[in-house]
Amino acid sequence: xxxxxxxxxxxxxxxxxxxxxQRRGWSPPLWAALALGAVLRVIAMAWAAxxxxxxxxxxxDFSEAADxxxxxxxxxxxxxxxxxxxxxxxxxxxxxxxxxGDLLGLSWNVAGRIVPVLADLALIPLVAKLAGERGAxxxxxxxxxxxxxxVSGLHGQFPPLTLAFGVAALVAARAGRAHxxxxxxxxxxxxxxxxxxLVPGVVLAVxxxxxxxxxxxxxxxxxxxxxxxxxxxxxxxxxxxxLARAIMSTRPVVGDWGWTALVTGGDQTxxxxxxxxxxxxxxxxxxxxxxxxxxxxxxxxxxxxLLVFLVLTYRLGAQYLLxxxxxxxxxxxxxTWPAITAAxxxxxxxYLRVQPFTGMxxxxxxxxxxxxxxxxxxxLIAALPPRNAAxxxxxERAAEPVRETRAQSEP
Numbered sequence: 001x002x003x004x005x006x007x008x009x010x011x012x013x014x015x016x017x018x019x020x021x022q023r024r025g026w027s028p029p030l031w032a033a034l035a036l037g038a039v040l041r042v043i044a045m046a047w048a049a050x051x052x053x054x055x056x057x058x059x060x061d062f063s064e065a066a067d068x069x070x071x072x073x074x075x076x077x078x079x080x081x082x083x084x085x086x087x088x089x090x091x092x093x094x095x096x097x098x099x100x101g102d103l104l105g106l107s108w109n110v111a112g113r114i115v116p117v118l119a120d121l122a123l124i125p126l127v128a129k130l131a132g133e134r135g136a137x138x139x140x141x142x143x144x145x146x147x148x149x150x151v152s153g154l155h156g157q158f159p160p161l162t163l164a165f166g167v168a169a170l171v172a173a174r175a176g177r178a179h180x181x182x183x184x185x186x187x188x189x190x191x192x193x194x195x196x197x198l199v200p201g202v203v204l205a206v207x208x209x210x211x212x213x214x215x216x217x218x219x220x221x222x223x224x225x226x227x228x229x230x231x232x233x234x235x236x237x238x239x240x241x242x243l244a245r246a247i248m249s250t251r252p253v254v255g256d257w258g259w260t261a262l263v264t265g266g267d268q269t270x271x272x273x274x275x276x277x278x279x280x281x282x283x284x285x286x287x288x289x290x291x292x293x294x295x296x297x298x299x300x301x302x303x304x305x306l307l308v309f310l311v312l313t314y315r316l317g318a319q320y321l322l323x324x325x326x327x328x329x330x331x332x333x334x335x336t337w338p339a340i341t342a343a344x345x346x347x348x349x350x351y352l353r354v355q356p357f358t359g360m361x362x363x364x365x366x367x368x369x370x371x372x373x374x375x376x377x378x379x380l381i382a383a384l385p386p387r388n389a390a391x392x393x394x395x396e397r398a399a400e401p402v403r404e405t406r407a408q409s410e411p
Contacts, residue, residue, distance in 0.1 A: 004352040007154065010043050011146040011348060018144035019337060027136035033124050037143030041117045044153025049109040058156040063108050066094035074233040076243060082251035087225045088233060089190040090158055113156040120152035120160035123326060126167040130174075130299065130330040138329045145329075146344040147322045150351050157319040162191040166198040167326050170298060173205035173214065181206065182214040186221025193248060194323070197309060200290060201302035250315070254278065256366075257316035257373045266367030278314025285312040293387055300385040303327040307380050316373075318347040328383060339383035346376045 017036075021028075048054075061083045065075040068084075069091045075084040084091065093115055101111025128139030142148065152160050165188035173181035185202050188195040199218055203211050226244060229235035235243055252275020255264035260274055289308040293301050306324040310316070321343040328336050349372070354365045 004348075006047050007044055008348070008352060010040055011149060011344075014040050014144035014149065015146055015341065015344060018141040021137055021140055021144070022332075022337065025137065026140065027134075028140045029136070030125055030128065030139060033128075033136075033140040033143040034121060036140070037121055037124050037148075040144070040149045041120060041153040044149050045110070045113050045117055048113065048154045048156070049107065054109065055155050055157075058112060059108075062094050062112055062156070063098070065091045066098040066112075069095035069233065070098065072232070072234055074229050074235045074243070076246050077235065077239075082253075085247050085250060086192055087190045087222055087247055088229050089187070089225045090161075090192070092232075093158075093161070113153065116152040116156050116158055116160050119158075119164045120148045122164045123148065123160060123167060126164060126171060127326045127329055129171050130167055130326065132330075138332070142326065142329055145325055145340060147325055147340070147347055150344075150347055151319045151322045154351050155319055157317075158191060159319050159322045162188050162195050163323065163326055165191065166195055166202075169198070169202045170205060170302065173202045174298070176206065176210075178206050178210035178213040179217060182217025183221055185214065185218045189218060190222045190225045193250075194309070194320075197286075197305040197323075198302055200305065201298035204301065205298040250275075252276075252278070253315050256370050257313065258311070258377060260314045261370035261373060266370040268366060268370070274314055282309065282312050282314065293385075295388060296385065297331070299327055299331050303331065304384060307384055310380055311377055318350045321347050324380075324383075331385065333383070333385065335379070335382040339379040342376045342379040346373065 014036075020026075061079070064079055065084045068075040068078050069088070074088065075091050076086070094112070097111045097114055098108065100106070100114070101108060104111075124139045124143045127142040128135035131138035148160065151157050165184050169181045169184035169188060172184060181202055185195075185199060188198060199215075202218075203214050206214055226240060226247075229243060230237045230240060252270055252272050253268065254260035254271050254274045255266060255268045260271075260278065263274065264271075285308050286305060289304050290301070293304045296304065303324055306327065310320060310324070313320070325340060325343075328340060346369075349369055354369050
């Protein structure tokens with residue numbers, strides 16, 4: 001049976017619930033949001049576990065990284081070129097999942113998705129906390145958003161874990177807990193390189209010399225995980241610098257999204273030339289955005305950097321589209337939901353329609369899918385916040401029907 005017929009209806013139902021909640025101003029209790037979020041993700045996970053068409057990175061790279069760690073080897077230096085270019089932290093998590101699966105008699109298709117699903121569930125209360133006054137509604141909506149369900153339950157990818165640490169770091173920073181903010185931000189960076197985009201918002205959320213505390217921990221925590229390669233794995237101390245270079249590098253895979261898809265006609269390929277050009281364009285765009293929104297609320301600044309990255313990037317996986325969602329929900333505006341809906345629909349087309357194909361069928365559908373990203377990018381641009389927004393006007397409007405109803409019910 002097609003995955004679109006099995007997983008599609010729950011995803012659509014979740015999106016509809018999120019939109020109805022927005023319209024009616026619901027504020028469900030946390031337990032209800034967690035219960036619904038768990039049901040949606042377990043449905044996706046159960047289908048994905050028995051699906052013969054597994055994402056390549058999940059089925060091959062993640063599993064091999066776990067095996068390398070369990071054998072005492074560093075996956076960055078022992079796996080295929082580009083197969084693993086992360087700090088050991090995630091590899092340790094993968095190894096833990098594999099060991100847990102062996103202990104409980106679970107297949108890798110199940111065990112390998114446990115941490116992403118749990119991390120995505122942890123984002124529900126974190127988004128609620130970040131959103132503040134309307135937190136119950138925003139946490140419920142995150143539980144329903146199809147992107148989180150697909151990235152964790154279907155793909156088994158790790159953006160939910162990276163985001164859980166990143167959002168928690170911003171929550172801690174806004175509460176004035178600089179040490180915790182730095183440690184959590186360091187863990188987020190240890191997950192994957194892109195989370196450096198979250199650092200400016202966390203740093204600016206604290207004041208004075210506490211910013212140095214945040215930066216210190218943000219640098220120290222990944223450094224400790226790098227050093228662990230010489231303690232627990234087979235990387236000599238003299239090889240740590242080369243290992244760091246390898247971790248910070250990425251293969252210039254292009255053609256999946258945006259302007260590089262237009263250049264390649266939607267064909268996925270490896271191009272050092274496009275990678276160099278894309279890096280320059282991306283860095284220039286991010287620096288310009290950081291300067292233009294430099295006085296924005298830390299949540300807005302974080303959202304801007306993530307959206308600009310998605311608009312300009314030369315390479316993209318569908319899981320990348322989850323990055324801005326917690327921040328979009330924490331500071332929603334008129335065009336927040338069109339952006340989330342468009343991104344969810346595009347990701348669903350990839351996960352439910354393109355991924356199941358193999359051979360020439362995959363290439364044909366992939367080209368159309370990659371080129372259709374131009375339908376999503378305008379929505380992401382439109383979701384950019386105003387330069388100096390004090391509070392989203394949408395949030396005020398969403399609360400008005402609730403106040404009116406209460407007023408009418410009073411004697």
